Amino acid sequence: xxxxxxxxxxxxxxxxxxxxxxxxxxxxxxxxxxxxxxxxxxxxxxxxxxxxxxxxxxxxxxxxxxxxxxxxxxxxxxxxxxxxxxxxxxxxxxxxxxxxxxxxxxxxxxxxxxxxxxxxxxxxxxxxxxxxxxxxxxxxxxxxxxxxxxxxxxxxxxxxxxxxxxxxxxxxxxxxxxxxxxxxxxxxxxxxxxxxxxxxxxxxxxxxxxxxxxxxxxxxxxxxxxxxxxxxxxxxxxxxxxxxxxxxxxxxxxxxxxxxxxxxxxxxxxxxxxxxxxxxxxxxxxxxxxxxxxxxxxxxxxxxxxxxxxxxxxxxxxxxxxxxxxxxxxxxxxxxxxxxxxxxxxxxxxxxxxxx
Numbered sequence: 001x002x003x004x005x006x007x008x009x010x011x012x013x014x015x016x017x018x019x020x021x022x023x024x025x026x027x028x029x030x031x032x033x034x035x036x037x038x039x040x041x042x043x044x045x046x047x048x049x050x051x052x053x054x055x056x057x058x059x060x061x062x063x064x065x066x067x068x069x070x071x072x073x074x075x076x077x078x079x080x081x082x083x084x085x086x087x088x089x090x091x092x093x094x095x096x097x098x099x100x101x102x103x104x105x106x107x108x109x110x111x112x113x114x115x116x117x118x119x120x121x122x123x124x125x126x127x128x129x130x131x132x133x134x135x136x137x138x139x140x141x142x143x144x145x146x147x148x149x150x151x152x153x154x155x156x157x158x159x160x161x162x163x164x165x166x167x168x169x170x171x172x173x174x175x176x177x178x179x180x181x182x183x184x185x186x187x188x189x190x191x192x193x194x195x196x197x198x199x200x201x202x203x204x205x206x207x208x209x210x211x212x213x214x215x216x217x218x219x220x221x222x223x224x225x226x227x228x229x230x231x232x233x234x235x236x237x238x239x240x241x242x243x244x245x246x247x248x249x250x251x252x253x254x255x256x257x258x259x260x261x262x263x264x265x266x267x268x269x270x271x272x273x274x275x276x277x278x279x280x281x282x283x284x285x286x287x288x289x290x291x292x293x294x295x296x297x298x299x300x301x302x303x304x305x306x307x308x309x310x311x312x313x314x315x316x317x318x319x320x321x322x323x324x325x326x327x328x329x330x331x332x333x334x335x336x337x338x339x340x341x342x343x344x345x346x347x348x349x350x351x352x353x354x355x356x
Contacts, residue, residue, distance in 0.1 A: 047079040054080045058087055061103045062096055069107055077112050078124050081131050084109060088134050101136055110135050117143065126158050133162025141166060148178060157185050161193060168197045176209045180217055194227045207232035215245055222251040226258040234263060241267060246276035253279060257286030265290050272298045277307035284310060288317025296321070300332070303340075311340055318345070 057067040088100045104110050109131065116128040129147065132140045144166065147159035160178070163171040175193065194202055206228055210218060218240060225233040237252040253271060256264040268286045271279060284302045287295045299321075302314035318332065333345045 047076055050076040051079050051083055055083055055087075057107075058084065058100070058103060062091075062099055077116060078121075078127055081109060081113060081116075081127050085127070085130055085134060101134075104131075104135055110137065114140070114143070117147075122152070122155070125155065129155070129158045129162045133165035136166060138167070141170070145174065148174060149181075153182065153184050156182055157189060161189070164193055164196055169201055172197060172202060172205050176205060179209070179221065180214065183217075183220065191224060191227065194224055199228045203228035203232045207236050210236045211239055215243075215248060219245070219247045219251055222248070222255055225255050230259050230261060233259060234261075234267075237264075237267065241271075246278050249274070249276070250278045250282045253282040253286050257282070257289045260290045265295075269295070269298065272301060277305070277310050280305060280307070280310045281313050284313035284317045288313070288320040291317070291321060293321065296332070315345055 054069065057069055060067045084100070084104060088097060091097050091100060113128040113131045113135070116124050117132075119125050119128070129144065132144060141163070144159050144162050148156050148163075150156045150159070156178070160171070160175060163174065175197075194206070207225070210221065210225065213221070222236065222240070225236055233255060237255050240248050241252045243249055243252075249271070253268055256268050264286075268283055268290070271283045274280055274283065280302060284299060287299055291299070296318065299314045299318045303311050303318070305311050305314065319329070329345060333342055
């Protein structure tokens with residue numbers, strides 16, 4: 001019936017072989033997916049087993065036992081080194097930490113970490129950087145320092161953290177040199193670096209650097225100065241408190257509000273009439289944190305401000321003053337300068353009554 005549709009037709013033959021090849025490719029892909037899945041499951045299982053074995057070995061080593069371990073395979077390294085770092089950070093005793101470092105040297109973790117710095121996998125490189133900082137080998141300083149200028153922020157920051165772990169005093173200079181070029185480092189981790197270095201080491205160098213910094217860097221970093229000694233933080237705040245940039249001045253006021261000293265309060269009070277509402281808002285917040293009853297009049301003045309946010313912060317600051325009781329607040333409500341201040345003070349009084 002279909003005489004024209006024979007197997008000898010070249011077109012039919014071409015499509016037949018196309019179908020055969022397509023089916024073969026589909027089968028090949030299915031087999032490959034299954035094989036990769038099996039390989040992944042196998043490696044995950046091996047990693048779990050290795051993690052348990054090495055964890056047991058590390059605990060035994062800390063207890064003073066001699067342990068026997070097979071050589072560390074490449075694909076197990078990331079699990080083992082991550083385990084080592086976690087256990088190292090969990091141990092606070094200096095003797096136990098030294099035992100962990102001795103363990104890393106004894107069983108080849110140090111050498112493997114140096115090799116894995118060249119790995120393509122970013123996660124493995126980050127683990128290797130972290131571990132080399134904890135191993136405490138001074139010879140690794142130059143190796144780690146090369147990663148400080150990496151184009152990936154996470155890599156450069158991890159290298160900086162490793163250098164701080166390795167030698168906090170020596171790490172201050174390269175850290176300060178790169179604060180301007182690495183403006184996208186996460187704030188919480190940068191604050192963690194400052195805290196780890198410690199105020200005793202970092203205070204004077206960071207304050208000196210801030211006095212030479214660009215306006216952009218001052219705005220970005222001045223709030224971190226609450227982590228250093230008050231004398232150095234006040235030195236920087238005094239230098240920039242009357243700058244023409246409102247953001248710099250606002251940052252200085254924010255900083256002063258975190259330093260509960262009479263000198264800080266004396267520097268904040270004159271800024272109640274600053275022309276920028278951004279600064280006046282920070283003044284209200286700062287007076288609420290470090291002020292006293294003598295600042296009520298200033299805060300009431302700010303409660304009449306033409307900017308809504310200044311008024312809100314001023315009323316909140318009045319309520320937060322430690323030496324004001326509910327009776328004082330009731331009298332202020334009776335003499336509130338406007339309807340907004342009256343309602344805000346009344347609401348705050350109600351909240352304070354409920355909390356009490």
